[in-house]
Amino acid sequence: MARKSFNEKLNSSGDLPKIEFIGIDNKMAKGFGCGNMLIAAPKEYDEVMKRIPEGKVITSDGIRNYLALKHEADFTCHLTAGIFINIAANASQEREALGGKDITPYWRTLKKGGELNDKYPGGIDQQKMLLEMEGHEVIKKGKRCFVKDFEKALFKFS
Secondary structure (H helix, E strand, O other): OOOOOHHHHHHOOOOOOEEEEEOOOOOOHHHHOOEEEEEOOHHHHHHHHHOOOOOOEEEHHHHHHHHHHHOOOOEEOHHHHHHHHHHHHHHHHHHHHOOOOOOOOHHHEEEHHHEOOOOOOOHHHHHHHHHHHOOOOEEEEOOEEEEOOHHHHEOOOO
């Protein structure tokens, strides 16, 4: 069987979104917390990422908080969020490579604390270049890179 493309993964949501209750006696409560946990569909992450305009950024936590609020959940699954954000980034790269115009500006989605994502297409170097082209300053802290003063450029949902 052929391996699914990133766009096939992006568009196949199965039974998602869904909300799972994580009780205090559940083993997952230690890592996730207790309450109603949203597992959003990959396409939902892509849709939010497409809303971030040039010159603005968002963190993966910001997207997760927005989706939890939208679905009236207490929090979202941070593991699937990271996977689905990377699927959205790679799916955009696939579409662009095929001459498509439906680009998701994935480089505007940062990790917690404004950190660049080394798993994006082209790695840190490409994300850094794209962010700098939009006027952001990227600084290095040890081996990691961050958008300087990213909080000032955070996208606010209305």
